[in-house]
Amino acid sequence: MVTSSGSFEEIAERLRAAGCVFAEEEARDLVEAAATADELAVMVERRAAGEPFEHVVGWVEFCGLRIVVEAGVFVPRLRTELMVAEAVARARPGAVVVDLCCGAGAVGAAVAASVGDVELHAADVDPAAVRCARRNLAVLGGHVYQGDLDGPLPAGLQGRVAVLTANVPYVPTGEIRLLPAEARLHEPRVALDGGPDGLDVLRRVVAVAPRWLAPGGHLLVETSDAQADQASQVMAAGGLDSQVVRSDELDAVVVVGRRHDGGR
């Protein structure tokens, strides 16, 4: 194929020279995604300039779904598929599922797509993320709200939530500068910065979770390996029975808290 950006080989070479490790695959997907030769040329230049591939094409594959992700919105990570698997294992058909800090809505979408019949609610503080989540969850009947943590959730959900997922920002503030440029420069700080020890938002979620969880309901949060024990202690101090789940394959850690059957 010859385009205004050159042949497929030239595009792949341009991406390779810019440091893209998967230059061939990305060239193929860019050619497929672009509607016109001019659009393709712009996409190739954006990618070569260092924008995340997912922002350039406007989607990411997550749990077998194509999730819309606009420029400037946190790109769902492969490791978060562990949180989805753990959530799915705890969500029966008909369950109320809430995804806080939902970003583009990937976690809720994947849980709903896998379990089938769930009542799904999702919320995020970032208007661009909420816009994406509304697009991604519309076909699944999900309700999406904008606001601080659980602030915008309908009061009628209190005590009814079987599964509460929250992939909160958890990078310690001092480590933001160590992140790859794609995250540091192209994802919003609010999606990454978890405060001095990375657990500020997690602590806030644990503090409000018992209000929303049904007796026996579960809270699931992703952490780094180094944070897992401390996060587990935060959950225990918040009155939840906690458990740490690890996946070497996904390089992922999820801390699961369970509200006691008798409530609190």
Ligand SMILES: C[S@@+](CC[C@H](N)C(=O)[O-])C[C@H]1O[C@@H](n2cnc3c(N)ncnc32)[C@H](O)[C@@H]1O
């Ligand atoms: C690490 S990203 C995860 C996004 C999504 N759950 C995923 O896994 O792709 C964290 C998200 O938390 C949101 N966020 C951060 N602080 C928040 C707050 N106080 N209230 C609501 N959302 C918040 C950010 O806007 C961002 O979308």
